[in-house]
Amino acid sequence: MNKTGSSGQDGLYICLISVHGLIRGEDLELGRDADTGGQTLYVVELARALARRPEVGRVDLFTRRVIDERVDDDYARPEEDLGDNAHIIRIDAGPEEYLPKERLWDYLNCFVDGALAHIGEHGLRPSLVHSHYADAGYVGVRLAHNLGVPLIHTGHSLGRVKRRRLLARGESSETIETTYAMSTRIRAEEEVLLAADLVVVSTGQEIDEQYGMYDWADEDKMAVIPPGVNLERFTPPPETFAPPICSELRRFLSEPRRPMILAMSRPDERKNIATLIEAYGEHPELREQANLVIVAGNRDDIRDMDAGPRKVLTDLLLLIDYYDLYGMVAYPRHHQSADVPDLYRLVTHTGGVFINPALTEPFGLTLIEAAAAGAPILATEDGGPRDIIAACENGELIDPLDARQIGERLAAVIDDAERWQRYSENGIRLVREHYSWGAHVEAYLRHVAELQEAERHAATRPLLPDHMLVQVDRALVVELAALGGATDRPMRQRLIQELRRRRRQVGFGVVSDRPRREVLAALKELEIPTPDVLITRGGTQIHYGPRLSRDEGWSRHIGYAWQPDRVYNLLAQTPGIELRSRAVQGVHAVHAYIAETDAFPGIETLENELHALDIHARIARLSRNELLAMPVRASKGFALRYFATQWGIPLDHLLVAGGVATDDDMLRGNPLGAVVSPDGGEQLPGLKGLDRVVFTRSHGPAGVLEAIGHYDFFDTCSLPGDRGAATEDAGGDR
Known part of the structure; x- marks a missing residue:
């Protein structure tokens, strides 16, 4: 492997992700609780061992930042140097206090956004992302898709295995689900097994007896690489020995x-x-x-x-x-x-x-x-x-x-x-022969070198120097359905007037699951001018107004491993499905109807069949009777983050308003979110209770205006609680 990594910088830049527990460089609190086991030591030792290699330029170990009087202040430090250009990077995600891993799921999108922001601020391009455990796997899938880099995963332990053991001990399914958020964990594990380019396991038994319980496990993507031991720290005793x-x-x-x-x-x-x-x-x-x-x-x-x-x-x-x-x-x-x-x-x-x-x-x-x-x-x-x-x-x-x-x-x-x-x-x-960190990293980097050398990276900014987006420092992005109908015209016109007054400060975007031509027709009927950014077909197309220039970089990014003909043919053969003709399908989307509900085998069965045929696609359910198949790198949330990165708009300066079921991933994370539809609670129940998502009392354009006021979007652009703290701090300085 050459000294210059695939990212084009001096050596490989490796991002390790381990979200839960308490991680620091020294004096690890092993055994403090169920979240501070051997994994915390493993990831720190792996980071150090990788960073010592000449072909590795930098290693960042991303974990969650914790500010809590019950734990040491070490875990509140945003960064910690591990030596040899290895670092621990701590990301804010959810409440500041220390939380068990089962309570972190709602905040993992914030972790993704924080990690992307850190990487962007430092001007680095990762060579790969390596996630550890299911929660980090959820993060890793989204980071790898956003960045266009290979994903490596290590499970450490698996949800299906744990559930089987708990059931054998007499625990009820309801108790297991309530205590361990088990279905969420297993769903994340299946997703990461589908997305990962390489799954690292410690023993052959993991492949045969543990991953064998998963639908999307693929033995061909698994490598047995036993962890190492620090041979400088663990040595035989001297003849005279009386430690403290x-x-x-x-x-x-x-x-x-x-x-x-x-x-x-x-x-x-x-x-x-x-x-x-x-x-x-x-x-x-x-x-x-x-x-x-x-x-x-x-x-x-x-x-x-x-x-x-x-x-x-x-x-x-x-x-x-x-x-x-x-x-x-x-x-x-x-x-x-x-x-x-x-x-x-x-x-x-x-x-x-x-x-x-x-x-x-x-x-x-x-x-x-x-x-x-x-x-x-x-x-x-x-x-x-x-x-x-x-x-x-x-x-x-x-x-x-x-x-x-x-x-x-x-x-x-x-x-x-x-x-x-x-x-x-x-x-x-023999432990020195089989289980040294040197041997582990040697095998690890050999597998990294063997990963497909395909063009994976997202394109750089599609510079349009005359575009208004160059000037703005924030943007309002609204799902088409949230712009209302004929009866909402007065509030919609008021919203448009407010945006025009701040043309040089605020960008305006519209997002929809519908094709571009349908969206443009709807905007014309609603008397809405062409937006600065138009995201259509569920996030598979991005255009910039007023000339509606297509973002070709995004198209290339999501087109990686996309096989539209195979997707179309599979859907055409699926019972109960009725397809639009190929002529009206998107380049990166296949739109289908469920014509016979009783005959349709279900989304999970369809996704399993896609995986079995090695077709890299995801299925979004637009409504009870509509489906949209698209590349695994495409979604409204992925497109929104790509847009923000390309134009240098911080995610916490995005106000995103929606209310349909496919809006979930664009409303989660660090953007300021608003659910403005009357049935938003039914469509998006998982967003209730999140600090960065408000369910407005008003609906449609009136709800968007309410959200603008809630977040003081045109001024401080912040959460209400943060503004109160800022006011107190300012008062204390006077």
Whole structure:
């Protein structure tokens, strides 16, 4: 690979996306909660490892900015330097406070817009986007489509797998949906599997047993690239070894020099800590032979924790009491990030074992960390540990539900000095061969180089130096239906007069699912002059007035991998569908009617068939009986953001008014949104409660004028709450 990346700048510019949790460069709070697991460490280490490569010019790790007195101020910093031209970029999205990932879905469009703004402000063009987990996948799909770059995705864990396990535990479908927003997550996962150019997995088992549950998973796009371990941080212990964490463990242990059995995980029921305590408590010889150390995150007061972790830790204490394990089991309340390598070294130093008894483990990052420190391992037979132990020959698999077997295996390894030594030496040697970050990045960049070298990037600004849009600093964009009918003429004329008065400040746009000729005819009937920008056929065409010049750059951008004849032919063969003739179809859109509702198989079935035939298209339902098929990069929201970027209009200086179902993605995110139709609540229920979307009391043009007042659009152009804060700040300065 050449030093100059595909973006034309000095080296590849790689954008990593990991939205939830708490991410910083040092002292990661692993195990703080369900959102601060191994993924947070993985993405930081990946960013650093990629940035060290000569062919990589810059790596930005985008995550959510958090301003919350309950967490450190580090997470409020907009940027953090990781060294070697790697950075953490924190994006404002939704409320400032720390939120669990299940509550972030409504704010991910704001995250997309914030990331696009950051990239645009720095004048960089990404070479690729790499998303981590389902929420980042949602973001990654939209970033990649907007930027016209390849998308790489790593799932880390999958919603369908989690739902199956929760159902097996007796949880109801309703509880799972309410607690985990599971249908939203799975829908995002399917979407990213369709859009991704490459899906990175840690083990072959993920492909066969986890992604195999997804309709749009494609084995040909998947690559097994196991994560690496920081070999400078995780090393075997010296001969004399007494790290600071020893003083904390001595508070619990009567004979701290005994071999240490270490388990380290979040206090999550799936980590199966209770079975490990049972295995230890039921094995008298093991209790005499070794100490058990359980590091289950950090806590101040168990009573203040969420219900899940509280139950796990309460059960832990009850089992210790039941088996009378005082003096034999340590369960420290706090540990630092720097203590983690020392805990592994203590296992090696004392001749103990590291164990992962989880019910299932997608990969098992702690296992390779322990191996690098020389600790033999026992691990669940379900998931990634199978690959790790096969590669490193440094331990044994266990049945996580068989407490008796677990106890016997632990005792056998600790008691057999020759076996223990072989496992320890194998782990130290082979983890460096199979699981170094250098090996990971080498394989990763090899796959990046193999991605199709097609023209993917959006075109640069279609400069029309005499166009009014060059002068404006904000724009009003209105869905055609929101301009009303004959009875709305007085309010519509008032709106047009207001826009004319501010011609050099405010651009005006109209957007519609209808073809351009129908939109122009409707505008003429409504006595509306040709707008500055006209977005038609669901976002597949952009024209600039008054000469209605087509944006050819947008057409090239959305035309990537578009196969209109195949789309038309598939729709023509679909039961219940009636097509307009080819002559009246758009270049990048196929308009269809559902003539027989009973015969039509449904949108999901149709999209599955498109994917099965490798046809890159999306279906928008315009009404109960109308469909519009278009390229995956096209939508009203994508077109709107492209327009804003081309003309240098900040998204928070766009007022977007609509009310039909296909307006959802253009109203979400950082624009100022307004739903002005009388049935807007039924058409767009998912927008209710969002800070940046107002449901106006008036409708049509009157509603647009109400929204202009609500956002003080012609003056401060801001949310009402922000104006109040700004006034207070100004008063304080006087």
